Amino acid sequence: MELFEHLLFGTQTLFTPVNLAFCFIGVLMGTLVGVLPGLGPTAAIALLLPATFHTPPVASIIMLAGIYYGAMYGGSTTSILVNIPGEAASVITCLDGYQMALQGRAGPALGIAAFGSFIAGTISVVGLMLIAPPLAKFALAFGPPEYFSLMLMGVVVLIYLGSGSILKALMMAVFGLLVGTIGQDSISGTLRLTFGIRELYDGVGLIPAIMGLFGVSEVISNVEQAIKTEIISAKARNLMPNRQDWRDSFWPIIRGSVLGFFIGILPGPSSTISSFSSYALEKKVSGNPAKFGKGAIEGVAGPEAANNAATGGSFIPLLTLGIPANAVTALLLGAFMIHGVTPGPLLISKHPDLFWGTVMSMYLGNIMLLILNLPLIGLWVQVLRVPYPILFPLILLFCLVGVFSLNFSQAEVGLMIGFGAFGYAARKFQFELAPLVLALVIGPMIENYLRLSLIISRGSPWIFFRRPISAVFILITLTLLFSPFMPRIGRSRERFQ
Amino acid sequence: MKRVYQTAGLCFVGLSAFVVWESWTLEYYTNLGPGPGFFPLWLGVVMGALSLAWFVQVSGRKGGPDDVAILPERAGILRILSTLAALAAMAGLMNLFGFQLAMFLLLVFLLKVLGRQALWVTLVVALLGSVGVYHLFGAYLDVPLPAAAVKLLANLGL
Numbered sequence: 162m163e164l165f166e167h168l169l170f171g172t173q174t175l176f177t178p179v180n181l182a183f184c185f186i187g188v189l190m191g192t193l194v195g196v197l198p199g200l201g202p203t204a205a206i207a208l209l210l211p212a213t214f215h216t217p218p219v220a221s222i223i224m225l226a227g228i229y230y231g232a233m234y235g236g237s238t239t240s241i242l243v244n245i246p247g248e249a250a251s252v253i254t255c256l257d258g259y260q261m262a263l264q265g266r267a268g269p270a271l272g273i274a275a276f277g278s279f280i281a282g283t284i285s286v287v288g289l290m291l292i293a294p295p296l297a298k299f300a301l302a303f304g305p306p307e308y309f310s311l312m313l314m315g316v317v318v319l320i321y322l323g324s325g326s327i328l329k330a331l332m333m334a335v336f337g338l339l340v341g342t343i344g345q346d347s348i349s350g351t352l353r354l355t356f357g358i359r360e361l362y363d364g365v366g367l368i369p370a371i372m373g374l375f376g377v378s379e380v381i382s383n384v385e386q387a388i389k390t391e392i393i394s395a396k397a398r399n400l401m402p403n404r405q406d407w408r409d410s411f412w413p414i415i416r417g418s419v420l421g422f423f424i425g426i427l428p429g430p431s432s433t434i435s436s437f438s439s440y441a442l443e444k445k446v447s448g449n450p451a452k453f454g455k456g457a458i459e460g461v462a463g464p465e466a467a468n469n470a471a472t473g474g475s476f477i478p479l480l481t482l483g484i485p486a487n488a489v490t491a492l493l494l495g496a497f498m499i500h501g502v503t504p505g506p507l508l509i510s511k512h513p514d515l516f517w518g519t520v521m522s523m524y525l526g527n528i529m530l531l532i533l534n535l536p537l538i539g540l541w542v543q544v545l546r547v548p549y550p551i552l553f554p555l556i557l558l559f560c561l562v563g564v565f566s567l568n569f570s571q572a573e574v575g576l577m578i579g580f581g582a583f584g585y586a587a588r589k590f591q592f593e594l595a596p597l598v599l600a601l602v603i604g605p606m607i608e609n610y611l612r613l614s615l616i617i618s619r620g621s622p623w624i625f626f627r628r629p630i631s632a633v634f635i636l637i638t639l640t641l642l643f644s645p646f647m648p649r650i651g652r653s654r655e656r657f658q
Numbered sequence: 659m660k661r662v663y664q665t666a667g668l669c670f671v672g673l674s675a676f677v678v679w680e681s682w683t684l685e686y687y688t689n690l691g692p693g694p695g696f697f698p699l700w701l702g703v704v705m706g707a708l709s710l711a712w713f714v715q716v717s718g719r720k721g722g723p724d725d726v727a728i729l730p731e732r733a734g735i736l737r738i739l740s741t742l743a744a745l746a747a748m749a750g751l752m753n754l755f756g757f758q759l760a761m762f763l764l765l766v767f768l769l770k771v772l773g774r775q776a777l778w779v780t781l782v783v784a785l786l787g788s789v790g791v792y793h794l795f796g797a798y799l800d801v802p803l804p805a806a807a808v809k810l811l812a813n814l815g816l
Binding site: 339346349351385551555 | 663666670680681684685687688690692694695696697698701702704705708711712715730734737738741742745746748749752753761764765768769773774775779783787791795803804
């Protein structure tokens with residue numbers, strides 16, 4: 162009954178003209194971003210964050226969340242039609258989706274991807290709605306030591322589940338934490354690492370850093386190669402799957418939804434991991450694994466369901482614990498902070514409109530996406546015709562205007578350019594940027610919780626081990642950190658990747 | 659290629675050493691608990707250790723399939739540097755020339771010189787991206803982008 166009242170309240174919050182409009186804009190932008198290769202939800206949210214400054218917090222979060230799960234819908238379109246994944250999470254869809262398109266079955270592939278995404282998205286929102294409130298209550302028992310160790314564990318798990326070198330990912334995470342210390346110390350007021358630059362007294366802005374790392378560096382990476390004018394053409398007809406397609410896809414969708422949802426709760430590139438895991442699972446349980454890679458609809462249905470379900474799951478640690486699980490939710494955390502809202506156990510009780518409004522928007526957003534994706538596929542395909550030489554100046558325009566409009570500061574634009582150059586260099590040396598972003602966002606919180614914990618314990622670090630919940634988190638963190646030296650765990654990581 | 663990686667590693671080591679040195683001048687511990695120098699000092703130490711480990715790792719590597727050409731080709735370097743320079747120039751000149759003119763020039767450069775687009779495409783996109791965005795932000799989003807500080811340009815409505 163209480164749940165029903167919350168849902169009713171969420172519906173009332175959502176059904177205002179402003180919130181509905183922002184929900185629509187968010188899912189539309191998300192689909193567009195998902196369709197365009199090279200521009201992911203992280204960059205899109207980074208580019209649109211400044212635009213949310215003048216909008217109410219609920220509308221802003223609804224829109225940004227819509228971009229996140231909308232991108233998962235859009236990513237499958239190019240995977241199926243032209244064998245180019247719009248998102249990392251849609252890479253696996255290329256294997257069977259494109260084969261289906263070559264067999265003249267692009268329509269059913271796109272249709273089942275859309276329907277599967279809708280079902281999975283709905284299941285994951287139900288999961289979020291049911292799990293988040295009791296988890297938030299559990300998290301009320303958390304003190305500074307638990308938060309410190311949980312956040313540290315989150316960063317380390319993200320590093321562990323990444324695809325590259327653990328050493329380099331750790332370097333990026335530590336660098337992100339260091340950047341987070343620049344500016345005025347929140348406890349003593351002392352200036353740290355500012356080099357006398359007045360614009361750094363308030364610290365390094367999140368928006369300039371993220372715009373630089375993702376927007377500008379992405380453009381520079383592409384500009385490095387000769388800028389090619391590539392026009393992609395693709396066709397799709399008859400989008401409705403037939404009865405056999407539904408029979409083949411039903412259980413993959415259900416399995417993918419459940420698998421993706423729980424993987425989404427874990428830190429790391431959950432959408433990508435869930436789609437790959439779902440593909441592997443479907444191949445394993447199939448009566449005819451040889452058909453995978455040759456146009457098996459299960460190879461589209463399962464992964465597409467999984468990557469959508471993962472987005473819902475990833476909201477759970479963000480909303481209930483205030484801890485982002487990946488770069489996208491780290492940006493969403495940044496959005497919350499910009500609007501003066503602190504996600505965590507008290508979010509549901511202090512800002513019920515924000516929580517329940519966002520939950521209901523995800524239901525409605527999934528419906529909107531189903532409607533957008535099926536009839537408008539022809540339009541999305543036309544978007545692919547925009548040549549990159551026209552697209553990249555527009556991306557830089559968004560970055561410049563977005564950063565400048567924050568504080569009208571040329572220094573922040575300069576900072577963005579600097580981070581752009583750094584991000585480009587990091588990509589060349591194959592450093593992952595996700596640990597840096599996560600550490601940058603939660604670094605100040607990690608430091609505060611660490612210092613508070615040591616104040617409570619009068620300087621004794623054993624406080625993190627005396628408290629059971631914190632001890633468990635620390636144990637997991639240390640196990641993962643030293644995993645390269647433990648062959649069995651190291652092999653598990655390789656298998657997982 | 660090894661030298662490039664080693665140079666990058668040494669840069670990180672140098673950065674770590676600098677952070678440790680700067681943090682040393684701050685208060686490490688106070689009566690109330692860790693001071694402002696505590697966290698950055700330890701981060702600098704950890705960063706230094708990781709950087710040294712990476713330096714040793716890349717120094718000992720003989721080279722293999724993971725080695726990719728780090729340094730771009732000359733044409734690529736020119737495109738990258740000119741993009742960054744154009745961005746920096748735009749940022750520096752925005753307050754002087756005004757957003758509209760500065761952005762127009764930037765977009766023309768990126769579209770025509772780097773992107774080699776047709777003149778009409780360049781002009782349309784550049785106009786929309788400069789004048790259009792200026793009025794959109796000013797009129798509808800209540801974000802006043804800078805007008806020109808130079809009197810002559812300001813009189814022209816820029």
